[in-house]
Amino acid sequence: MSAEVEHRAGAEPPDGGRNAASVALSAHDVGLVRADNPGPLTLSGTNTWLVGRDPCWVVDPGPALDDHLDAVAGEAAARGGAEGIVLTHGHHDHAEAVPALVRRLRAGLVAMTDGEQAGPLTALATPGHTPDHLAYQAGRVVFTGDAVLGEGSVFVAPDPGALRAYLAALKRLRVLDPALLCPGHGPPVTDPPAMLAGYLAHRLERERSLVAALDRGLRTVDELLDAAWADAPPPLRLPATLTLAAHLDKLAEEDRLPGGVERPPWPPTGMAEI
Numbered sequence: 001m002s003a004e005v006e007h008r009a010g011a012e013p014p015d016g017g018r019n020a021a022s023v024a025l026s027a028h029d030v031g032l033v034r035a036d037n038p039g040p041l042t043l044s045g046t047n048t049w050l051v052g053r054d055p056c057w058v059v060d061p062g063p064a065l066d067d068h069l070d071a072v073a074g075e076a077a078a079r080g081g082a083e084g085i086v087l088t089h090g091h092h093d094h095a096e097a098v099p100a101l102v103r104r105l106r107a108g109l110v111a112m113t114d115g116e117q118a119g120p121l122t123a124l125a126t127p128g129h130t131p132d133h134l135a136y137q138a139g140r141v142v143f144t145g146d147a148v149l150g151e152g153s154v155f156v157a158p159d160p161g162a163l164r165a166y167l168a169a170l171k172r173l174r175v176l177d178p179a180l181l182c183p184g185h186g187p188p189v190t191d192p193p194a195m196l197a198g199y200l201a202h203r204l205e206r207e208r209s210l211v212a213a214l215d216r217g218l219r220t221v222d223e224l225l226d227a228a229w230a231d232a233p234p235p236l237r238l239p240a241t242l243t244l245a246a247h248l249d250k251l252a253e254e255d256r257l258p259g260g261v262e263r264p265p266w267p268p269t270g271m272a273e274i
């Protein structure tokens with residue numbers, strides 16, 4: 001299957017939600033090229049976004065798949081060429097195609113820090129999934145990378161203060177009152193307030209489940225995962241372990257962690273697969 005291009009209002013499937021998303025992308029002049037790298041963490045594939053035209057900017061080149069690069073280059077050409085490329089974070093499903101795309105588009109990779117601007121994009125520090133994760137705002141559109149996905153939740157990598165910083169980042173995105181979220185995976189989000197409220201509620205619900213499990217005397221990683229992440233299917237057990245570690249860090253930072261709790265090893269076995 002070749003890479004999927006979804007950006008024209010006239011090409012939408014009958015499904016109403018996708019129709020609304022296609023209309024929203026057209027209204028904001030945002031193009032989506034989805035890579036053919038589906039998986040438990042990448043959902044239906046990595047989203048590469050193109051914003052504006054004459055020239056456009058590219059958010060997250062994605063995996064180095066020939067079909068994907070062809071589709072991104074074609075979309076960039078249709079937009080009058082690309083001026084720059086930015087990354088939300090360095091995981092290979094977002095960044096692997098950077099060197100190839102830099103060559104093909106003759107556009108540079110632009111590294112930004114919080115508050116910096118390049119082209120139509122303003123960088124927003126959104127730590128959590130990685131400590132250096134950035135989102136990008138262009139008008140009322142926010143490219144959220146793996147801070148907020150189009151469906152499901154993301155794993156939070158343990159790092160000092162990671163989960164508290166992540167919750168603060170979600171609240172910060174909410175204050176911006178975006179009209180559209182363009183995530184690293186999954187469909188565009190046309191109701192950002194509901195999605196961001198859901199993300200915040202989901203993290204707090206996990207914390208409640210975890211605290212309840214600790215109150216029942218559970219102490220090992222497996223016990224805590226079974227109790228508080230019972231819904232995580234086997235392929236998501238490792239990401240759930242990472243997020244458990246971040247939740248335990250937060251409780252420890254807040255002096256709410258009882259003694260004798262097993263902490264997941266860092267980096268965990270199998271981390272290279274992520």
Ligand SMILES: [Zn+2]
Pocket residue numbers: 041042046091093094146184185
């Ligand atoms: Zn990703």
